[in-house]
Amino acid sequence: MYGSAGGLRELRPAVLAARGFAVLSLAFFGYEDLVPDLTHQLDTAYFQEAVDFVLHHKKVIKNGVGVMGFSKAGDIVLSLGADIPEVKAVISLNGCVSNIFGSMRFKDGSVIEGLYGDNSRILITPEGAGDGTHLVNNPLDYPKTIIPIEKIKCKVLWFTSLDDKNFRGTEMVQIIKQLLRERNPEALEKYWEFMEGPNAGHVIEPPYLPYTSASYHRLVNGVMIWGGSAVDHSIAEVKLWKRIQEVLRQELIPAE
Incomplete structure (x- = not known):
């Protein structure tokens, strides 16, 4: 799953x-009959249907599924890990x-509220593009928006671009580690792996695609910069792509 641009990629x-x-x-x-924007509440039951659909396919190993999300979908996959045992x-x-943005409803009826930001905190570069580094509010100031990550009982690969101009990635890692040490320190050591991309920007894709330093973002109706440098960003994508495949094979393919 991809981010706040919506649709299907x-x-x-x-x-x-x-x-x-x-x-x-x-x-x-933002696709066919789905909700048009992220102000609407999402529900893990919708994603449970997708998990069930995949696992009932006759050519799929029934060992469980992996979920991968970029940007906005990065928080969705955490919710799925906490709420869907498959x-x-x-x-x-x-x-x-x-x-x-919009809230997320879990299967037990609990609701995780949405974390918003302030568009006035977007910095405008000399070229006229927006820098959203400080756009989103600090999760610790809004505890009801924080996903119950201590409930995740499977492998988590968390990737952070160190020159991300969309989220303050290093702060996010610090918050995750702080919360897990308070709520479930064993899980931090057992399940979580943190990977960094030095001087990489926000828009992480499979390797060897053109580096994207800035592009139009329909959510803010303007051009946003994403950070990073072409060489370092590309190196990070190559390393991450290898690790993604390793994790999926290790966790989803049953041992012989």
Whole structure:
């Protein structure tokens, strides 16, 4: 799943499928009959249906599923790891520990509120593009928005671009570690892996695609910069792509 631009994107799923994985590319807003924007509440039951659909396919190993999300979807996959037992691997790419924008309803009826930001904190570069580094509010100031990550009982690969101009990634890692030390320190050591991309920007894709330093973002109706440098960003994508495949194979393919 991708981020706050909405719709359906099949690039990363297609490349994974070419390497032997059964992959479902899933839209969650802004597509056909789904909610039009992220101000609406999402529900883990919708994602449970997708998990069930994949696991009932006759050519899919029934050992569980992995979920991977970029940007806004990075928080969704954390919620799925905490609420759907069939999820056996969570990969969050430049995501957030809070539920961004609209709320998320869990299967037990509890609701995680949405974390918003302030567009006035977007810095305008000399070229006229926006820098959203400080756009989103601090999760610790809004505890009801924080996903119960202590409930996740599977492998979590958390990737942070160190020059991300969309989320303050290093602060997010600090918050995650602080929360887990308070709530479930064993889980921090047992399940979580933190990976960094030095001088990489926000928009992480499979390797060897053109580096994207800035692009139009329809959520803010303007051009946003994403950070990073072409060389370092590309190196990070190559290393991350290798690790993603390793994690999925280790966690989803049963030992012989």
